[in-house]
Every structure is written in structure tokens, then in C-alpha cells.
Amino acid sequence: MEDLSQYPLELPESDKPMVRFQNVTKRYGALTVLDDLNLDIAEGEMVSIIGPSGSGKTTVLRMLMLERIQGGVIYVDGKPLTHMQQRGRLVQASEKYLRQAREPVGMCFQHFNLFPHMTALQNCMEGPVQVLGMSKKNARERSEELLELVGLIDKKDQHPSRLSGGQQQRVAIARALAMRPKVLLLDEVTSALDPEVIGEVTEVIKGLVSAHNLTIMMVTHQMGFAREISDRVCFFFGGKIEEQGAPADLFDNPQRERTQQFLSAVKSAD
């Protein structure tokens, strides 16, 4: 058992990133996917995560939203997410605590995962009404605003099966935003899209970065896009951060050999 007393119960105002991974380890059975990860993400920061397949990029996001961890503590907005306080000590979070602690986090998936039995508008209203207890009227207003923002207000009464991939992904972004998250996780949100519609989704994301004080963690294979909009890029290799830095530094002047190899491999594939 890990000694949890080394971790603070809450992060102090003076040192309070929006997201902190402290000594985080994630295992699937005997396979250690992420080993002793330490990563801080500031409020309003846009961080891109790049790296080869299987390097643990998706896992970083999933630990915030869907998976339990085997070592370390994750903090969101200064409060522990993976653990809760009990008699002045940190203990493993209960299911209920986890779910509530994750309320400030939103996630969009590679395959959209819209609810097929609901219209675009209903997809967006579901969380506010069912989880936040908002009135239908207010939830509808908020959802319509967001569908407007992603340019799909005219499709609000369509079911996902009637929407293109790019449109579905934009609805999915609106659905996540309807919960007013502080942190938005984007896992390869353009990877399942036809090349000609990728632009409509990246435009929406660019809009989010400039207009909202949203903290975004984005896993992507689109190096050009990552470079254009990120404050920081993290290159993952074998479950560790091999190198990180401002996009211009990391892309133009990578220090580590693996980063150089990866970037030149992606470049030649393009």
C-alpha cells in the first residue's frame, strides 16, 4: 500500500494548477501503462498530447474521466479527484465521490458516442437536466446557444444518424460544454472524420481556445493543428513524458532523440 500522507488534502491557492497528476501510475493487470506521471496543467491552458500509438495518450485522459489509478493522486481544481478525505486523511475515492469529482471535467471521444435515440438538442440537454437538475427551459436555452456556437442550430432536431461525422462531433462538443466543464478532454476528436470535414471541428476547437477560459487537454495526431493552437505540447513515449515545451520549441527544435525520430516519421508520412 502506498503511503498517502505525502499528498496534500487540498492544493494551496499559491500552487493550484487546474489539473495535477502527482506520481500517477496506471496499470492494466501486469501491464504498467503510465509510470509515475507528474504533470501540471494551468487554468486556461491548452495542452496537446502527442506520441506514438500505445504510448499512453488516451490513458492520460481516461484517468481523469473513466479509469481508476493504481498509484499517486490526481487533483482537479485543487481538490483530489481519485481520493477523498476521511478523518483528515486521503483514502481511495468511492464511486459516488469519483462521479461528483468528475463533474467539472468534460470529455469528447474519437467516435463521438452521441446518444442515438436523442436529437442533437436532447443530447445537449441530457446532462444539464438529469445531472445538474436544471429546468428544461433553461437547459434548452443553454443547449441552443451551444449548438449555435458550433454552427448546428439548424440541425437541433435531427438524430445523430442523420448527421455527418463532423456534425456529430460538433454536437458532442456542445454536449460536453453544456455541463460547463472547467476541463475539457479531447481524445483524437478528428481521427474518425473524413479529411474534408476535419476543418469544421478544428475551427470549433480554435473558437473555444480563444473565447473561453477553458482548460483543454487534447490528444491528437494532427501536428499542424497542435502547433497552431497549443500553449504546450507533451510528447509521450512508453508511458512517460519524453519531452514537453512550447509548440515552436518542441516541433522546431526537439531535444530528445525519440522526439526527433517521431516527428520526422510523422512528417514523412504526411
Add this chain to the structure above:
Amino acid sequence: MSYTEFLAEYGPRFLDGLQVTAIQFLLAAVLAVMVSLVMGLGKLSSNPALRWPAVAYIEFFRGSSLLVQLFLLFYVLPLFGLTFDKYVTGFLALGLNLGAYGAELVRGGIQAVPRGQWEAAYSLSMSPAKRMWRIILPQALLNMLPPWGNLIIELLKGTALVALIAVPDLMFEARQINGSTFLSAQSFGTALIMYFVFARFIVTPFMRWLERFMTRKLGRA
């Protein structure tokens, strides 16, 4: 006696029997749906106190014959002071038995809903109950309607067994009429046709309609 005369004489009794069959069928179907939901969800529960009873239930009712279960309810339970009316015993046995098969359909239908739907619902912080009722079950329902169509027809055929505990259903009337007239071909032939018509022209079209209705409602059209 011509077949027309036979029908004129015994037609009303066949119709009375059919009515009893239809009621037994409907009540058993409602019970089966409820049982399958409870047991299907129970079998998927992560809580062993819910899971093991559901597993035991499903194994028991699928692993032994409906006729034996019917007799057990009718003849054995009274020995323990539990007596049901024969009508109640009839649809109870049918519903409990078919519910065990239905539970497997519910389980399969739920498991066929893509993992990503659970994750999307979770990522909106929905509670486990809301995830199930609002997101997963509606989709599972659509997955399982086609096999439910078959199960419901099995249920209809199964109703003929309640004649054996003297519930005056269509089969019971056919046997009675056969016993007094010795016109086996007419007696059982008529019953057969009535079962067939009921299944083919009422139950099956209804299930098809339900499928179309649900598909439209769930926006997959």
C-alpha cells in the same frame, strides 16, 4: 356432421377457449417482461447479492421443463400451504418460465450496447440508474425486440399446457370436444388454425409494428 355444422355447434366454445388463451397469453407476457427486466438486470449487477439469485433463477427455469414447473406450482405448492387459482397458476408458470429466457435477451441486449455509450453517459456524471434507464435500456430494447418476437410466439404456444391443469383455454376446449365427438381432425384442426391465425395475423404483426415504432422513436429510421 359436416365441418360447417361442426363449427356452428362448437364454434362458440372454441371462441371461448381462444379468449381464455388470449388472456393467459397477455398476462403471462406482461409478467415475462417484468421478470426478464428484473432478472436480466440482476444478472448484470456487480453486487453478488443481486447477481446470484438472478443466475439461480434463470438456470432453474431454463434448466427444467415448463410442464414440470406448471405441475409443481399447481400440485406441490399447495402442500406447503400456497394455493393459487388455476388461472393464476397458468399464467404464473408461463410468465416465470419465459421470463427466464427473456432475462437472457435483456442481458444480451444491454451488453450489445456499445461501451462508448456507457462512457459518454458517465462523462456527463449521470448516476448508474440514469445511465441504465435513460441511455442504455432504450437502445438495448431496440437490440432485443427481434428475438423477443420469437419468444412471444413460444409463449403463445406454451399456453396450450395450461389445459393440463384444467384451465378452459383453446386446447382444453379442443380436447373436450374431441372427447365427446371423436372428431379429432376437426377438433384439433380447428384449434391449430386458430393458434396459427392468432400468432401469424395478430402477434407477429404487432411485434413488427412495435419494432418499427421503436425504431422511429429512437431515431434510427
